[in-house]
Amino acid sequence: MERKEVVYVVSDSVGETAEFVVKAVATQFNGGQIEIRRNSYVDDIEDIEDVIMLANKDYSIIAYTIVIPALKEYLDKRAREEGILAVDLLNPLMNAFETRFNKVPHHSPGLMRKLDEEYFRKIEAIEFAVKYDDGRDPRGITKADIVLIGVSRTSKTPLSMYLAHKRFKVANVPLVPEVPPPDELFEIPRKNCIGLIISPDKLNDIRKERLKALGLGSQANYASYERILDELDYAEKIMKRVGCPIINVSNKAVEETAGLILEVLKKERSF
Structure with missing residues (x-):
């Protein structure tokens, strides 16, 4: 046998x-x-x-x-x-x-399983950041650990991805005068939201470079000083209405701003 x-x-x-x-x-x-x-x-x-x-x-x-x-x-x-x-x-x-x-x-x-869980949480956070980038789906606002708001070119997307690698689910919403902000933005706790502002001069430089990269003229309304002032003024009004903390991203690297975001939110809540 x-x-x-x-x-x-x-x-x-x-x-x-x-x-x-x-x-x-x-x-x-x-x-x-x-x-x-x-x-x-x-x-x-x-x-x-x-x-x-x-x-x-x-x-x-x-x-x-x-x-x-x-x-x-x-x-x-x-x-x-x-x-x-x-x-x-x-x-x-x-x-x-x-x-x-x-x-x-x-x-x-069981340490390997803990590492695997950490890895999958990171992947889930990255997928979340991609799905709810640039205000694509306002439903993400109520599901996010962190919501970033600000005008165009305030590093919302790079910050979302950087924080996602830290396993935070991040949604970001652009603030544009012609587009009313989603209702969900005013329904979440203020501690879940961070407003991003930038100096007009810095934003003007960034937008001019962006237009140049796209092969467009730097005189477009997107980069005009008057337009930028209007957008920043509008954004700050929305941020005050939300009641969220505000961080100035002028001349800051993404890593530095992300660190500030986490420091500010630690004062508001415990991670």
Whole structure:
């Protein structure tokens, strides 16, 4: 009778990493013949004894990712006593890190999953910023962690993307005299909104450069000083009506303005 080939995947977290490694190795041996049995969230001696008992019944290997030292040592000891082959998938590399980089591991299970969650939160925030950029959909205003308002060329979009990489969901709304601001802007708490202003001279320079890049004449109304003054005046009235904090972005890098935004909002609320 052909013996069943079983690998018990044991982890003090989910066990996805260990299972992935086992499958990768199994493919080198016509892996369809290998049965993988995952044992997740192993966090005490009784859990390890259960695995040892099961592994004793089969012609098996234990492949594990256990970062809690006491549990790892116990599993190694019991596997030796029972003559079971147990393979540590993490500690050889962890030891190499510790030796070469002179760092001490946390020995805390589930950190990879936390990193994954952080990554997916960042992706979600970036997608949010793209979807609700430039006032495309006012419904985003009520869903956002931060709402940026200001006239054109006050770095609303770059700031939205920068803050999204910090995992904040950001919507931004352009303020244009000819277009009434969305009602949602006056429904959200003032602490969720930041107004961005800029000096007329700086905005005039920026808009002239923008028109030049587009191959348009710098005398267009978009860059005229009178138009800029009208827009800034209108924007400040809206910001005062909203009651939001206001930041002057003149001569500031995106990173600097983003830092100011977070500082201002920390005074209003706790992140």
